[in-house]
Amino acid sequence: MRVAVIPLLVAIVMAFPLADAPSFSAAAETQPLLIGYLELTDDPRYDEKRAYARIRVRPHNRPRPGAEMAIRESHVLGRALKIKFSLERGEAKTAAGLISMIERMAAAGVRYFLIDADAAMITALGVATMGWDLLLFNISEPADALRGAECRAQVMHVIPSHAMMTDALAQFLVARKWSKVLVLKGPEGEDAAFAAAPRLSTPTLVQYGAHDDLVPKKPTHDMLQRLTAPHRLAIYDTGYHMLLRDLEPEPVLADIAVWITDPAAPLPSGREGEAAQVLAEE
DSSP states (O other), X not given: OGGGHHHHHHHHHHHSOOTTOOOOOTTSOOEXXXXXXXXXXXXXXXXXXXXXXXXXXXXXXXXHHHHHHHHHHTHHHHHHHTEEEEEEEEEESSHHHHHHHHHHHHHTTOOEEEEEOOHHHHHHHHHHTTTOSOEEEEOSOOOGGGGTTTOXXXXXXXXXXXXXXXXXXXXXHHHTTOOOOOOOOOSSHHHHHHHHTXXXXXXXXXXXXXTOSSSOHHHHHHHHHHOOSOXXXXXXXXXXXXXXXXXXXXXXXXXXXXXXXXXXSOOTTOOOTTHHHHHHTO
């Protein structure tokens, strides 16, 4: 995951160049692309923690070596694209220190920053850089709030959130038809955040394929009955489990695009209607 940060960044740079980003035309000379890498000094998330028999229960290695490896492995790609990638590293003990580094690097032409910091720091950086001509990439913090109440347009995430991870776990449990689950929660804040992740509180668009042979209709209906977050449901008559890879993904994508822009707007597919009743009939 973390080693893939630079190739992902390359794709984003090529697809969504910022105002002052270099032009990568075939006839151009090799252009430098400097990427800022900022981390928190003495980040407690990386403190070594071991349990019984010295078993490591918390990974304490920073992701920086992955970014450095990706820079080295992007040499061939960079030569083909006429781009020379490089990292400029900085660290600070406070959000103010990191913001100061972003200002300095941005003044030197850096527009892309990999951020290895906790949720509070990333929130502070997101607020401070609103409206700036740059992108911040969260590479290590899974907090759900960063994708919800604390979401910022210029902050992107290359690590799954707690909600994403628990969703994957839930899909595995459904696939195995395990309906009774015992959750053991530890005393750490990270434990509480992970345990609370399945409890959605933000507006949600639920999309379901009528021919889904992995997730049955009844458990889906039961899940919606328990869902406390404001939500909308769309059922696609020709859809299966992987809606975005079905033969007709266009209506699904169109609904997502409209809903992201305005969660209250009518879905262009018209697949909402009596969707809940369809699930209840199973």
